[in-house]
Amino acid sequence: MRFDFNVDKSAKTATIVREFNASLPLVWDAFTKKEILDQWWAPKPFLSKTKVMDFRVGGRRFYAMVTPEGAERWSLQQYVSISPKTHFKMSNAFADKDENPELPGSEWDLTFSEDNGTTTVRVVIWNESLERMEKMIEFGFKEGMNATLNSLEQLLETLSHA
Template structure:
């Protein structure tokens, strides 16, 4: 299902950031829940046919989500999100990283800082995401891995969840 909702994806190589602005046909409270509750995150966070599986999540400042991206053959890629700042229904920030199944950092891959802002306009919600990388080469590595394509598919999976709620 192709979405006609706003999806802007821009890469800024000057300051090593990716900016994604995405519109959802859902109220702010539903969108906030979808981004901050493990049970809903697991339904859309991985691009199909991959699945997301949360092992643990403590959504608070200083808390962490430990999860796996599980592939169609059962392969697992583990990651963590360390929450650094939360302003309910408005914004949250976290440090993203690849890890092992126990949450130990995989230093072969770069960490990135995610800054996720929510705003409501009428019956639609906009999510504005800024992902900052330490080095340009880190940013380029993520783009090469197919981040834009994968994230676009995941966003469309989230649209389907909201369509069912409507």
């Protein structure tokens, strides 16, 4: 399935487009329900552990990426706007274990659409700082997102046949 990753340094954005052979409601749930998110929202061998998930405008997700050794790297996502089954925006920042964000963060704009049983997710990530975006890319964000979205694809296949 399609995976595009494009960077526009002048706009300080990274755009990801990924197709899934799954229904839009299932893909939407995978991005908005913690019990599904935690099964795929980390490149292996890392795990995702959600402490708080309140998917509503003004709500938040507070979660950790957990290394195989048990080290935790926390992140805080705050939901800015939601149009059910089609679109949501969130701010995203690393944080300490007490939910204090490390700024600057990034703004994520996610759009979902379905055509003939294929759901496309388009994610535009805007970074306040060009330096932060360049570090993100340098540390393997493209490869990590590709691996993470491949895990989602495998999970969706399992959930589609459940």
